[in-house]
């Protein structure tokens with residue numbers, strides 16, 4: 728099994744405050760890892776580390792994929808829902824990592840954005856404005872945007888926050904479909920109990936007590 732990201736004796740934190748200490752695990756191709764932990768356990772901090780937004784205080788993260796091609800879906804609370812853009816424009820912005828110094832999106836990237844809309848069954852929303860969507864629809868748009876950035880690995884930060892039961896179920900169904908298509912997924916959440924988890928592994932993050940559990 729190919730390893731995509733290797734986390735080795737990692738210590739992460741801010742200034743002199745250590746949040747994660749001595750965490751080691753591998754993210755293998757085809758994994759769907761759910762990260763569970765109490766508020767403040769360091770779930771978002773781990774994501775920032777994986778995305779290279781904060782540097783390890785100790786230990787290391789080794790990437791066996793192009794780091795820039797990790798698709799990231801932020802927490803909805805960190806996204807301005809009144810952002811004046813269409814669904815298509817938001818999804819296409821996921822392809823910015825492919826553009827480099829070119830001042831425009833090419834036809835391949837535009838086609839990819841439409842494909843991502845189709846994959847998530849939201850092609851009908853293409854021309855709607857983001858602000859007029861329901862919570863569940865907005866989450867699918869943000870997922871499509873993350874998908875547009877990668878063919879390989881998605882990192883999702885509390886994607887089902889604020890969704891009602893039905894929208895959550897629908898969202899998880901879409902995630903399972905992506906996983907079955909071969910996407911590697913790391914998802915942090917605090918609204919699932921261990922027995923409800925989707926995916927093949929659970930990373931339990933608790934104060935200096937980390938445990939990777941295989942889901943049967």
Ligand SMILES: Nc1ncnc2c1ncn2[C@@H]1O[C@H](COP(=O)(O)OP(=O)(O)OP(=O)(O)O)[C@@H](O)[C@H]1O
Pocket residue numbers: 741744746764765766767768769770771772773917
């Ligand atoms: N930018 C920052 N500067 C300083 N401390 C921070 C910063 N971001 C988070 N922290 C602190 O790091 C610790 C872990 O926070 P983090 O957001 O990673 O936890 P979490 O498990 O994602 O929590 P939640 O479930 O509430 O989102 C907390 O004590 C928090 O106050």
